[in-house]
Amino acid sequence: MTGVIVDGPKTAAKSFLFAHGAGAPMDSAFMQRVAEGVAASGVRVIRFEFPYMERRRQTGKGGAPDPPRVLTQSFRDAIKEAGGGRGLVIGGKSMGGRIASMVADEAGVGGVVCLGYPFHPPGKLEKTRTDHLENLRTPTVILQGTRDSFGLPEEVGGYKLSSAIRIEWIEDGDHSFKPRARSGRTEEDNIRAAIALVAEFIASSKGV
Template identity: 55%
Template sequence: MTTSFLFDGPEDARFTLLLAHGAGAPMDSASMNAATKALADQGIRVARFEFGYMAARRTGDGRKPPPKAEKVMPEYVAGVDDLGPTNGPLFIGGKSMGGRVASMIADQMFEAGRIAGLICLGYPFHPPAKPEQLRTAHLEELKTPALICQGTRDEFGTREEVPGYTLSPGIELLWLEDGDHDLKPRKSVSGFSAADHLRTLAEATRRWMEKVS
C-alpha cells in the first residue's frame, strides 16, 4: 500500500521533514496541525503520514490499539521510500511514538545517506508514572544528529529526569518551559502561550537543520 501524505510549507523548501503522529491521535490532530504550521511558517516543507492502524480508524475498520513501536518500523521506512527525492536534505521525526519509531530507523537511514537528521516532538522516554521503563537504549549510541523538543513537565520525561539518562552526544535537547507532552505550557504559570513555544520550536528547528546539514 502506498503511503498517503499531507504536505505543508513551500514545495521548493531547502529542508523537508517527514513527520509521524503519536500513538493515540492522527496526523491531523490539533497538536500536529499547530506544530506543522509553525514549521511551515519557517520555510520547512513538512510531510505527514499515518501508520496503518491509525489510517484504518478512518475507514470504519474499528479502533485498533497502537502496536508496539517495533512493529511499525517497516511502515516508516516505506514512508521514506514513498516520499521519494526531496529538494534538499530530508529529516525524519514525529510526535511522541512517531518520533520514537523514527529514532529506531534513523541510523540505518543516516548511514545510507538518505536523511540528514532526526527531530522528535515530545520523546516518550518512559510511560507515564513508570520511570523505570526507559526507552533510551538505542539512543545511547545514536549516530544520527538529533533534536528532541521536550516540555519541562512532560510526564514521559521531565527536565529533572532526562539529564540523568545516557544519551548520545549527537542528541540536542530543546526544553520548553512548563510544556506538557503536547509542548503546551500553562500561561498563568510560565508566561508563555502554546503559540510562543511552537514559534520557538520552529525557529530552533530551522537553525539546527542549517547547522547539521
Template identity: 45%
Template sequence: MNKPFARMLLTHGAGAGISSEFMQDLARALGEQGILVELFNFAYMAEQEATGKKRPPSRMPVLLQELDVAISLLPQDLPLIIGGKSMGGRAATMLLDSCKAAAAIAYGYPFHPPGKPEKLRTDHLQTLHKPLLIIQGERDTFGNATEIVNYALSANVQTAILSAADHSFKPPKRSGLTQAQHILQAAQLSAAFLRKQLCI
C-alpha cells in the same frame, strides 16, 4: 513561507493522527520556517480516522517497516529529515541510523511510561550516529527536564526544553505562556538545528 531548505516526514503519537490540531499546527509552523512537511499516518491510525473506531497502535517493528517504506517513496530533491510526536518521534529515532534521512527531530520523546521512570526507552539513543534533536516539555510526564539531564545519551543527541510545557507542549495558565507559543518555538528550534546540521 520561506523557501524550503529541507523535507520532513512527520508522524504522530499513539493516540491522535495527523489530522489532530497539534500535528496540523506543528506542520504549519515548520513550513513557515522553511521545512517542507510531509505528514504520515501509520496504517492503524489511518484506519481509525477512516472508521472513527479507536485502534491500538501496531507493534514497533510494524511501525518501523511502514515508516521505512514511506521514507523510500519521498523525492530526494531536498535533504530528508524524519520526525514525530511522542511514539512517532521514537520510531523516527530508532530508524534514523539505518535510513537515508540526514537527521531526526522528536517532539515530546517518550523516555518512559508516565509514573514508571525506571522503564527507560533510551538504549538506542546511547549509540546514535546521526544528529537528533529532542524538544521536550519541562513538565513532560514521559521524561521531564530534571530527569533528562541524568540520561546517558549519544553526543549526537541534543535536547531543548520548553518552559512549563507538558507532553503536548501545553503550559499551565499561570505560566503566562501558551501552547501556540511553544509550537512556534519548537519550529524555530527545529529550523535552527537543521540549518546548522545541514550547513545552510
C-alpha cells in the same frame, strides 16, 4: 502510505517527514500547527499515518498502535517514498519521534526531530525507552516540556544519551508543550518556540 498531507514549497531544499503520536492523527491541531509553522520557513513538510491510524480513520473505531516491527517498517517505507537522503529530516510527535530515532541511522537521513520524546510511560520510570539512544549517530534534537510526565529534566539528565542528541527544554510545557496559566506563558508561545527550534535544526542539518 495511502495518504499524506504536504505543506510548504515543492522545490524546497529540505524536507521534514513528520509522524504523529500514539493517540492523535496526522491532522490533529498540534500536528497541523507545527507542520504549517515549519513549512512557513521554506521546508517541505510531509505528514503520514501509521497503518493502525489509517484503520481508525477508515473504520471509525479505535485500536492500539501497531507492533514496533510494523511501525518501523512503515516509517522506512515513508522515507523511501519521500526520497530519503541527507536533505530529508525525519521525526514526529512522541511515539512518531521515537520510531524515527529507531530507523534514522540505517536510513541515512539528515537528522531527527522528536517533539516530546516518551522516555518512559508516565509514572513508570523504570520502563525506559532509551537503549537505542545511547549509540544514535544521526544528529537529533529532542524538544521536551519541563513538565513532561514522559521525561522530566531531572530524569532525562541521568540518562546515557549519544553526543549526537541535543535536548531543548520548552518552559513549563507538558507533553504537548502546554504551560500552566500561572507560568505567564501561553500554549502559542511554546508552540512558536518549538517551531523556531525545529526550523533552525532542519536548516542546519547535514547528516553524518
